[in-house]
Amino acid sequence: MRPTPPGAGEVQIAVKAVALNHIDVWGFRGMAFAKRKLPLVIGAEASGEIVSVGPNVSGFKPGDPVVMYGAMTCGTCKACREGRDNLCENVAGIMGFHIDGFARERLNMPARLVIPVPKGVAMRDAACAPIAFSTVEHMLFDNAKLQPGESILVHAGGSGIGTAAIQLAKSIGCTVYTTVGNDEKAQKALELGADHAINYQTDRFEGRLRKLTRKQGVDVVFEHVGVDTWEGSMFSMKIGGRLVTCGSTTGIKASINLFQLFQRQLRLIGSFGCNMRNIATSLEKLACGKVRPIVDLEIPLEEIDRGLERLENRQVFGKIIVTL
Numbered sequence: 592m593r594p595t596p597p598g599a600g601e602v603q604i605a606v607k608a609v610a611l612n613h614i615d616v617w618g619f620r621g622m623a624f625a626k627r628k629l630p631l632v633i634g635a636e637a638s639g640e641i642v643s644v645g646p647n648v649s650g651f652k653p654g655d656p657v658v659m660y661g662a663m664t665c666g667t668c669k670a671c672r673e674g675r676d677n678l679c680e681n682v683a684g685i686m687g688f689h690i691d692g693f694a695r696e697r698l699n700m701p702a703r704l705v706i707p708v709p710k711g712v713a714m715r716d717a718a719c720a721p722i723a724f725s726t727v728e729h730m731l732f733d734n735a736k737l738q739p740g741e742s743i744l745v746h747a748g749g750s751g752i753g754t755a756a757i758q759l760a761k762s763i764g765c766t767v768y769t770t771v772g773n774d775e776k777a778q779k780a781l782e783l784g785a786d787h788a789i790n791y792q793t794d795r796f797e798g799r800l801r802k803l804t805r806k807q808g809v810d811v812v813f814e815h816v817g818v819d820t821w822e823g824s825m826f827s828m829k830i831g832g833r834l835v836t837c838g839s840t841t842g843i844k845a846s847i848n849l850f851q852l853f854q855r856q857l858r859l860i861g862s863f864g865c866n867m868r869n870i871a872t873s874l875e876k877l878a879c880g881k882v883r884p885i886v887d888l889e890i891p892l893e894e895i896d897r898g899l900e901r902l903e904n905r906q907v908f909g910k911i912i913v914t915l
């Protein structure tokens with residue numbers, strides 16, 4: 592279905608590649624208390640090409656490769672004006688979850704939420720910038736303030752954001768420990784640059800990490816697993832360590848030992864999404880080859896449910912890309 596021509600301030604985009612994320616599993620299946628109108632187009636992260644440009648739009652022309660921001664922010668609140676897009680006070684929803692997403696041939700989008708893709712970055716790779724790389728960029732550098740030479744534990748090193756986190760942390764010279772679900776993934780995580788890969792199916796990761804760090808723990812824990820790993824993650828931090836989390840794929844309720852929290856002076860940081868600047872930075876890092884998306888599987892749109900099933904069963908190493 593073709594959308595109407597783009598309105599003032601909008602561009603029309605032909606979607607070329609959609610990268611799947613865990614939020615698409617929930618977007619596809621539905622989630623209690625999520626306010627949305629059905630039917631709904633899923634897909635929260637994508638790349639495409641400008642088809643046409645509406646009135647009052649500058650900086651874009653037909654044929655330009657672009658990626659899109661994954662939430663419909665207002666563009667006028669204090670947070671939006673300050674470039675803290677993911678803290679928008681009047682956000683209309685997350686694309687592909689609350690409102691229609693990107694798994695469709697064409698859509699109109701406000702030009703202010705569209706980011707140009709630099710030369711030399713393939714559409715397939717660019718599709719992994721708006722969420723996978725940018726969420727991690729925001730978590731590690733804006734929120735956890737990860738510094739060169741620090742140590743980090745990356746959970747689920749084979750996941751889309753796990754593969755991004757390993758690379759981004761290594762790119763500034765950190766020591767990276769990662770957890771994975773089998774030995775094959777451990778090997779791949781090491782090849783990607785991780786210094787140590789811990790199979791959480793055969794080892795208690797927090798015990799193994801304590802040994803590897805000579806009982807010190809790490810400076811930063813990168814969390815997105817949730818209840819299954821939470822307690823171990825709290826034990827894995829150095830005194831004064833930081834835990835940054837952007838997800839809870841195994842459940843949302845965990846308990847905190849308050850004594851451990853204040854006595855060890857730990858910092859717990861919630862992170863969700865990213866800002867527009869993070870996306871531009873991620874694309875630059877892709878363009879200069881500092882990082883590269885690890886693609887697990889590329890499938891046509893008709894097979895999107897197969898991709899989501901694979902994602903949910905944790906069979907992936909890297910990203911699943913749906914091409915249009």
Ligand SMILES: [Zn+2]
Nearest residue numbers: 665668671679
């Ligand atoms: Zn706003």
